[in-house]
Amino acid sequence: IEWTTEEGWHDAKVVPYGPLVLDPAASVFHYAQEIFEGIKAYRHADSSIWTFRADANGRRLQRSAARLALPELSVDDFVESLKQLVSVDRDWVPSAPETSLYLRPFMIATESFLGVRAAHRVGYYVIASPAGAYFPGGVEPVSIWLSTQYSRAGKGGTGAAKTGGNYAASLLPQEEAYANGCSQVLFLDSVDTTYIEELGGMNVVFVKRDGTLVTPASDSILEGITRDSILQLAEDRGHRVERRRVSLEEWREGVASGEIVEVFACGTAAVVVPIAELKGDGLSIVSPVAGPDSLTLSLRAELTDIQYGRRPDPHGWLTRLDA
Ligand code: PMP
Known part of the structure; x- marks a missing residue:
């Protein structure tokens, strides 16, 4: 679907998959004015x-659009x-157990304009x-x-929006994670570097001994x-359920004292994944492994x-x- 300041949203169409033709001056290439979503279709x-x-997901796309000065x-x-x-093709959605069709809606600034201002021409697309x-x-x-050296999003920044720039900032620490045998990177808050934010592409939840679930509250996470x-x-x-600030220290002490009994990450792609260990420069917190009877796997x-x-x-x- 196309959007311009004069016409609003117009010209919705489904076309065969293929390259998008954009002017090299399209502002998305220069100022990263873009947002996206991730959602699945299940058979x-x-x-x-x-x-x-x-x-x-639609409302979150609207919040991302508002932050990135894109149209609603x-x-x-x-x-x-x-x-x-x-x-277009119902057979596209696979039917084997636990498979899905991943849908990627995204919105980009397509106006050819090198001045720094919100674009007057925008495109919204969905691929799958x-x-x-x-x-x-x-x-x-x-x-x-x-990640102790890098943060993903700063105070007042775009952390709560699903925009490519946040992911660009996470690529280098993500490489560091891979190099250290880890599959995801954990970010702390950028102000105090004390509180847990989220992983590169998932949120984090702690399960306490009394059955309380605790998850970081922050205005810079997705x-x-x-x-x-x-x-x-x-x-x-x-x-x-408690949505509040959680420090790295609370995680470390909670695991040591037995107060925290399970830790998991969650997101659309993997749904829910138990976290076995947090590693970092000189740090290792080994969390209890979520067994078959765990709350983690039963909620999943x-x-x-x-x-x-x-x-x-x-x-x-x-x-x-x-x-
Ligand atoms: N945080 C980040 C940075 C993500 O990219 C994602 C994946 N969209 C999540 C959290 C989890 O969000 P959701 O459960 O909506 O997929």
Whole structure:
């Protein structure tokens, strides 16, 4: 869908996949005025195709747009764009267990203009790619790397928006994580470098001995929709949920004293992953391994059962895409 200041949103169409032709002066190339979303389409046993919390993703795209001075796309148009794309070829959505069609909506400044100001011409697109099961052999705990030198987002910056610049800032520490045998990097807050923010592409949740779930509250992290859903399911089961600042020290002491019994990361791609270890310069916090009876894995199973239509959807989180 195209947008200009004069016409607003117009010219919605589905076209065969291929290169986008953009002027080399398009402002997205120079000032990174872009935002995106990540959402999946799931095939249910009766072959119908559904997506999960499309309204929440649509609203998050609107918040990202506001921060990046991009135009607002209505949630209805967002959901319709997913429906249109999926309806091109229903066979696109795989049917093997735990597979999905990953949908990547994104919005970029396409105006050819080298002055630094919000673009007057913008494009919104959705591409898709079938995604295999994230853990074909069963969920595996991960080790994560603490970035002490770099932060992902600063106070007043774009941390709460889903915009490419945040990910650009995380690539170098992510490489550091890989080089140290870790799959994700953990960022601390940029002001005090004391409080846990999030991983490069996932949120973090702690489970305490009394069943309370604690997750970092910060205005510079991405409000994950998986995290929100998992915490809702935990609340439905009667667990207390705390959204507040969590220091690295609280993690270290909590694990040492047995107060923290499980730690997990969550996001659309992997859903929920137990964190086995946090490593960093001279630091190692080995968290208890989440066993088959853990809250981590049972909440994961409940959420994926809802997404794949294997159990009722009590919060009305699913939207049918192929009808
Ligand atoms: N934080 C970051 C930085 C992310 O990229 C993601 C993935 N979108 C998340 C958290 C988790 O968000 P969600 O559960 O909505 O996928």
